Amino acid sequence: MKVRAIGGANAAGKPIRLRGGLLAFNIEPSGFEEVVLRFNKAQKAITLRKLSLETGVEVAELPDGTKFGDVDYLMKSCSLLFDRYRDLDLIVASFPFLMRDSEHGLPFSESRSVQAADRGAGIVVLSEDDLDTYAKRADRSYTDTLAFLLIGELARLLAGVQNHSDTRGCIMDYCEIKDEVVAGLRRYTFDEECRRHLIDATYGPAILRLAARFGHPRWWQDQSPVLWTSAALFSAGLAFAATDALISLATPYGALVRAGAILAPLSAFLLAFVRTIRRK
Numbered sequence: 001m002k003v004r005a006i007g008g009a010n011a012a013g014k015p016i017r018l019r020g021g022l023l024a025f026n027i028e029p030s031g032f033e034e035v036v037l038r039f040n041k042a043q044k045a046i047t048l049r050k051l052s053l054e055t056g057v058e059v060a061e062l063p064d065g066t067k068f069g070d071v072d073y074l075m076k077s078c079s080l081l082f083d084r085y086r087d088l089d090l091i092v093a094s095f096p097f098l099m100r101d102s103e104h105g106l107p108f109s110e111s112r113s114v115q116a117a118d119r120g121a122g123i124v125v126l127s128e129d130d131l132d133t134y135a136k137r138a139d140r141s142y143t144d145t146l147a148f149l150l151i152g153e154l155a156r157l158l159a160g161v162q163n164h165s166d167t168r169g170c171i172m173d174y175c176e177i178k179d180e181v182v183a184g185l186r187r188y189t190f191d192e193e194c195r196r197h198l199i200d201a202t203y204g205p206a207i208l209r210l211a212a213r214f215g216h217p218r219w220w221q222d223q224s225p226v227l228w229t230s231a232a233l234f235s236a237g238l239a240f241a242a243t244d245a246l247i248s249l250a251t252p253y254g255a256l257v258r259a260g261a262i263l264a265p266l267s268a269f270l271l272a273f274v275r276t277i278r279r280k
């Protein structure tokens with residue numbers, strides 16, 4: 001069966017917008033909504049929406065109690081969802097345990113992505129085993145850590161960037177020793193080689209934006225407060241000027257001071273507003 005590539009570029013060379021669904025197998029982690037919200041705000045080439053499942057998927061257990069799921073079974077469960085959500089190009093599922101290949105090796109904590117044969121769609125399954133531990137050690141939120149796994153898979157699936165076996169503190173580090181993921185998670189960026197590869201790929205710039213936005217959580221916090229503080233200052237300046245004008249129709253010097261009281265916060269507000277718009 002021929003595998004159709006996902007998405008592509010339109011006549012103007014811009015990426016065709018991909019529609020993705022995000023779902024959690026068995027346990028929905030808190031912070032899931034936030035991933036969707038931030039993901040869509042960071043770029044426009046790929047949009048996500050949350051899907052919900054009525055039933056969970058089967059989970060197997062090793063004698064020592066380690067829980068895992070079969071990779072092929074999880075992928076198949078995702079691909080069945082394309083029948084229900086026909087408009088989707090991408091299904092991203094998070095799985096709270098380890099995964100295991102059909103060859104029955106040891107379960108591993110890794111994410112996997114495949115192109116859904118003949119559909120021009122993709123499936124990403126993120127293994128969240130121990131995600132909390134790594135998030136804490138790298139001083140990252142759960143949301144940013146889950147997005148970190150997703151961004152790496154999207155780079156692989158949509159831009160053909162391969163994981164490298166050497167650890168460079170890059171999103172594409174393979175991390176044979178799982179602990180090494182902490183270095184990449186702290187830096188939250190692509191190394192020069194991977195970045196160069198992404199810049200030339202259709203969905204690469206969107207993926208780079210995702211890494212830049214999720215990698216700097218303060219970006220989200222900074223936006224509104226700056227705007228609202230400036231707006232509040234402006235209103236205060238206006239109120240002050242109005243009251244003051246009633247009390248004294250003052251000297252030219254006093255008028256200058258009052259003009260400053262209004263204009264300084266007003267320009268700060270406008271500047272913050274323009275910056276917010278340009279970020280979108």
Ligand SMILES: [Zn+2]
Nearest residue numbers: 170172191194
């Ligand atoms: Zn790299």
